[in-house]
Amino acid sequence: MPETESETESRQELTGMSFLQHLEELRRRIIYSLLGVAAGFCVAWWYHVQIFGFMQNPIMIALHAHKLDEKLVYLNPTEPFNMYLKVSLIAGLFIASPFVLYQVWAFIAPGLYRHERRYVLPFMFSTVGLFLAGGAFGYKMVYPAALDFLIGYSSQFQPMITIGEYTDLFLVVVAGMGIIFEMPILIFFLALLGIVTAGWMWRNLRYSILVIFIIAAIVTPTTDILNMCIFAAPMVALYVLSIGIAFVVHPKRRKARAAKAKAQA
DSSP, X not given: OOOOHHHHXXXXXXXXXXXXXXXXXXXXXXXXXXXXXXXXXXXXXXXXXXXXXXXXXXXXXXXXHTTOOOOOBOSSTTHHHXXXXXXXXXXXXXXXXXXXXXXXXXXXXXXXXXXXXXXXXXXXXXXXXXXHHHHHHIIIIIHHHHHHHHHHHTTTSOOOOBHHHHHHHHIIIIIHHHHHTTHHHHHHHHHHTTSOOHHHHHHTHHHHHHHHHHHHHHHSSSOOHHXXXXXXXXXXXXXXXXXXXXXXXXXHHHHHHHHXXXXXX
């Protein structure tokens, strides 16, 4: 369907906005997002003990499997409090993610066609869903395998794992996998702006796979090939999926679909 006169004027108004007006709109969306994260932090802080209990399950299972003392330690009196702050902030960010994602969408929506603005709910659900899928993959598959390898490899020593070090490693692996699973969303925006195309991504597939394995080698906490492949496999699959997304949302394709819809109206 063709755009209405009001939608055309809205698009022209957005195009005619000055650089400072764009910055003002961006500042407003950032402030709203920070307020949402602050509210999420308050909710997460109420359950910070339960959240960390969920986080430490993998290390407790690994220590139990190797018949070691199932206890984490701390070296500084302020370390538990700082750790709970960090955990609550990360959890609060995730709790507020739907609201933050809506602010992102509200910032870019005026530059989209009317039929594309209907994708706000699929965009939000897919973004949160991909992050959840990546985090679950890291929590259930990657992290237990890495802990089992690392603890088993150093079985001749007595481990003294601090809560701070463990939290940092957990966030790197689990949150890192969640962020990696957002690759299709990143490609969506890059293709929407015309920065990348499906053809370019396909032509550089072999180089992209090489870069993916290099990233996997850097991110994985172990040095074995198996864990690196566990990291890299979903990244390769997501890259292939992103090629299809880039093909669909590229500006040339969008304009062609809009012209076809206008002709049929």
